[in-house]
Structures are given as structure tokens and as C-alpha cells.
Amino acid sequence: MTITITTPYRIFDVSLARREILSPNMARLTFAGPQVRHMATLAPDQRIKIFFPKQDGLPPAIPHRPDWYELYKLQPPGERVPMRTYTIRYLRADAGEVDIDFVLHGDNGPASRWAANADLGDPVQISAPNRDHLAGNQGYEWKPPAGVRNVLLIADLTAVPAAIGILEELSMLSDPPKTQAFFEVPDAGDRLPLPQWPGLDVHWMVQSEVAAELARYGALMIDAAAKARLPQGAIASIAVPELAEIDVDKDSLWERADTRDGSFYGWVAGEADAVRIIRNLLIKDRGVDRSLVNLMGYWRHGRIRD
Ligand SMILES: Cc1cc2nc3c(=O)[nH]c(=O)nc-3n(C[C@H](O)[C@H](O)[C@H](O)COP(=O)(O)OP(=O)(O)OC[C@H]3O[C@@H](n4cnc5c(N)ncnc54)[C@H](O)[C@@H]3O)c2cc1C
Known part of the structure; x- marks a missing residue:
């Protein structure tokens, strides 16, 4: 009997089909399984959850039911299978395959x-949009x-x-916008292939090539926010009276753009404390319309x- 799952997100059982090393610190893992035919991706920054085996090596077994998250949260934290957030890089639903690019930051x-050690065929589970039951803006912020x-x-x-996916999407437009892209990466070899167009200005900022104070996580992103060119349309007409501080050790930093004005659109993502500082820098110091x-x-x- 075929059961149709009618929630906008659903659980997918998949296994590792391929691993391709893209750069010194990044690997592309291709996951495959018949259920992937029912997966959807709605934007280049489509976020998903992946469930990994616990320390004991037992594979995750999240139930295929709409209340899986409530059940998951009912378990004591130490007993839950690890769940982490990733981005769909490419989805080939008809072939039953999805690519996800993993930073290899160690064990x-x-x-x-x-991502570094699994054998081909090893199982994980993914929570991702359900192609059979889509419901609007699910799990992405890139809405220029x-x-x-x-x-x-x-x-x-x-x-x-996600950012390269965004550039790929923009490059397909008949008249792509002027785009500044600043990417902080650990090594020179992490500069990945990108699309190109005349208005695209890319800055790869390599941590291993700069002095120690700029090599800490996020420092080069902060530097980029200080020097990025801002068009007049990016600046708020009324200065922000105050910006509530966010404690990134307690709360998640997640602020969405909400605009129909096409003069400027920003997308900043990475280490949370760096993003907090960039938020202050762009909005408070440089007057960007939040x-x-x-x-x-x-x-x-x-x-x-x-
Ligand atoms: C919407 C969204 C999309 C994301 N997409 C991707 C993606 O496509 N690819 C990707 O690789 N990551 C992505 N991430 C980030 C990823 O979820 C985190 O890096 C996650 O912490 C990795 O889990 P882990 O089990 O390896 O490490 P954790 O168990 O979470 O952390 C263990 C230790 O490693 C440190 N750590 C975590 N990530 C890094 C890192 N990148 N570099 C150095 N130290 C680190 C932590 O601070 C901690 O000290 C995304 C996050 C979000 C919120």
C-alpha cells in the first residue's frame, strides 16, 4: 500500500551514494534513495535537517509521522540522535539523489x-520539503x-x-544585478568554481593568508561588511533608534529581509557572533535599512x- 504523506516537510530515509572532495575543507556527499523522488527544494538556501547515528553507531530511526519533532524533543537530549542543519546543493528528485556540501571541520x-568517515551505503535521515505537499515559503530566506x-x-x-547556489540563480537572469560576494574560507584551495557576469565582484578572503587577528572565525566577514560598497538605496531614510542586542550563546540570530524595493538586497550567513557584529556594523554604523x-x-x- 502506498501511503501519501501530507505534511509540507517529511522524513526521507537515504544512504550515502558518493563522496567527492571539492576542496581541502569541503566535501560533496550525494545521498540516494527511492523516497528522494518526493523531495523538493524551493530556493538556493533551502535548509534541511540531517539525522546522524548516535555514538553507539546505531542509525537514526526518526518515525515517518507528522509529530516526529514533538517525539524527538520529548527524548532527553543525551538520547536523541544528532540533528544538524544543512543546505540542499543540488536535488535530482527524479533520479532519487540529493547533493549536500559539508564543511570538514574535524571530528x-x-x-x-x-561526512569525513562514513562508508558508501551508510544510512542517515533527512527532514526536507515534501514535493507532494508544498506549502508556501518553507525553510529558506533568499527572496530577493x-x-x-x-x-x-x-x-x-x-x-x-547556499551563496554559490544564489550566484548560479542570479547568473541565469537575463540582466543579473550588480553583486558583491565576500567569502571567508580557511585555505586558498577552498575557492570554488563560480558563475561569472560583468557586474559580479567576488572577494575570496583566505584565513590562512592573513595575520592571526584576521584569521579568527568571522573576522574577514566583518572586515568585508565594513568595506562593502553600499548604494544609496541601501541606506535607511530614518536612522535606527536602537538595535536590541542579541546573545548568540543563548539565542539564535535570525533576521529576515522583508522588502519589495529592488534597490538593494543583502544576505549574510556564517558564524553567529560574526553575524551579530556585522548586524551592528551594517545597520547601526553604516545606516543600512534593516x-x-x-x-x-x-x-x-x-x-x-x-
Ligand atoms: C540554515 C543553515 C544551513 C547550513 N548549511 C550548511 C551547509 O550546507 N554545509 C555545512 O557544512 N554547514 C552548514 N550549516 C552549518 C552546520 O549546521 C554547522 O556547522 C553544524 O554545527 C555542524 O555540525 P557538527 O555536528 O559538525 O558540529 P557540532 O556538533 O554542531 O559542533 C561541534 C564543534 O564544532 C564547531 N563547529 C561547527 N561548525 C563548524 C565549522 N563550520 N567550522 C569550525 N568549527 C565548527 C562548533 O562550534 C563546536 O565547537 C548550516 C547551518 C544552518 C543554520
Whole structure:
């Protein structure tokens, strides 16, 4: 009997089909399985959850039911299978395959460890949009206004997969916007292939090539936010009276742009404390209209998040 799952997100059982090393610190893992035919991706920064085996090696077994998240949260934290957030890089639903690009940051996290060490055929589970039951804006923030004329992207390596997807999407437009892209990466070899067009200005900022104070996580992204060119249309007409501080060790930093004005659109993602500083820098110090910028803490140095 075929059961149709009618929730906008659903659980997919998949296994590792291929691993391709893209750069010194990034690998593309291709996951496959018949259920992937029912997966959807709605934007280049489409976020999904991946469930990895626990320390004991037992594969995740999230039930295929709509209330899986409530059940998951009912378990004591130490007993849950690790769940981490990633970005769909490419989906070939009809072929039953999905690509996800993993930063290989060492064996200190279950996701990075699994990405580096898993054998072909090893299973994981994914929570992702359900192609059979889509419901609007699910799990992505890249929603530029039609005809946007200036784009600013600032990302570290965790957000480079989404950012390159954004550049690929923009490059397909008949008249792509002027775009500044600043990417902080650990090594020169992490500069990945990008699309090109005359208005695209890319800055790869390599941590291993700069002095120690600029090599710490996020410092080069902050530097980029200080020097990015801002068109007049990016600046708020009324100065921000105050900007509430965010404690990135307690709360997630996630602020969405909300605009139909095509003069400027920003997308900033990476280490959360760096994004917090960039938020202050762009909005408070440089006067950027906060409704024009997405600001997203993708991970927090020294902390574990799911
Ligand atoms: C919307 C969204 C989309 C994302 N997309 C991607 C993606 O496509 N590819 C990707 O690789 N990541 C992506 N991330 C980031 C990823 O979820 C985190 O890096 C996550 O912490 C990795 O889990 P882990 O099990 O390897 O490490 P954790 O168990 O979470 O952390 C263990 C330790 O490693 C540190 N750590 C975590 N990430 C890094 C890192 N990148 N570099 C150095 N130290 C780190 C932590 O601070 C902690 O000290 C995304 C995050 C979000 C919110």
C-alpha cells in the first residue's frame, strides 16, 4: 500500500551514494534513495535537517509521522540522535539523489565526523520539503525582490554552498544585478568554481593568508561588511533608534529581509557572533535599512546547536 504523506516537510530515509572532495575543507556527499523522488527544494538556501547515528553507531530511526519533532524533543537530549542543519546543493528528485556540501571541520562534531568517515551505503535521515505537499515559503530566506539591482552576499564556508547556489540563480537572469560576494574560507584551495557576469565582484578572503587577528572565525566577514560598497538605496531614510542586542550563546540570530524595493538586497550567513557584529556594523554604523538584509547565524564557535 502506498501511503501519501501530507505534511509540507517529511522524513526521507537515504544512504550515502558518493563522496567527492571539492576542496581541502569541503566535501560533496550525494545521498540516494527511492523516497528522494518526493523531495523538493524551493530556493538556493533551502535548509534541511540531517539525522546522524548516535555514538553507539546505531542509525537514526526518526518515525515517518507528522509529530516526529514533538517525539524527538520529548527524548532527553543525551538520547536523541544528532540533528544538524544543512543546505540542499543540488536535488535530482527524479533520479532519487540529493547533493549536500559539508564543511570538514574535524571530528569534533557528529556531522563533520560522519561526512569525513562514513562508508558508501551508510544510512542517515533527512527532514526536507515534501514535493507532494508544498506549502508556501518553507525553510529558506533568499527572496530577493523582482528586478533587484544590487546584491550583497557575505558568507563563511558553511554558507558558501547556499551563496554559490544564489550566484548560479542570479547568473541565469537575463540582466543579473550588480553583486558583491565576500567569502571567508580557511585555505586558498577552498575557492570554488563560480558563475561569472560583468557586474559580479567576488572577494575570496583566505584565513590562512592573513595575520592571526584576521584569521579568527568571522573576522574577514566583518572586515568585508565594513568595506562593502553600499548604494544609496541601501541606506535607511530614518536612522535606527536602537538595535536590541542579541546573545548568540543563548539565542539564535535570525533576521529576515522583508522588502519589495529592488534597490538593494543583502544576505549574510556564517558564524553567529560574526553575524551579530556585522548586524551592528551594517545597520547601526553604516545606516543600512534593516528590512533589506537577511542576517543568519549558521553556527556558533565553541557551541553545539541543532
Ligand atoms: C540554515 C543553515 C544551513 C547550513 N548549511 C550548511 C551547509 O550546507 N554545509 C555545512 O557544512 N554547514 C552548514 N550549516 C552549518 C552546520 O549546521 C554547522 O556547522 C553544524 O554545527 C555542524 O555540525 P557538527 O555536528 O559538525 O558540529 P557540532 O556538533 O554542531 O559542533 C561541534 C564543534 O564544532 C564547531 N563547529 C561547527 N561548525 C563548524 C565549522 N563550520 N567550522 C569550525 N568549527 C565548527 C562548533 O562550534 C563546536 O565547537 C548550516 C547551518 C544552518 C543554520
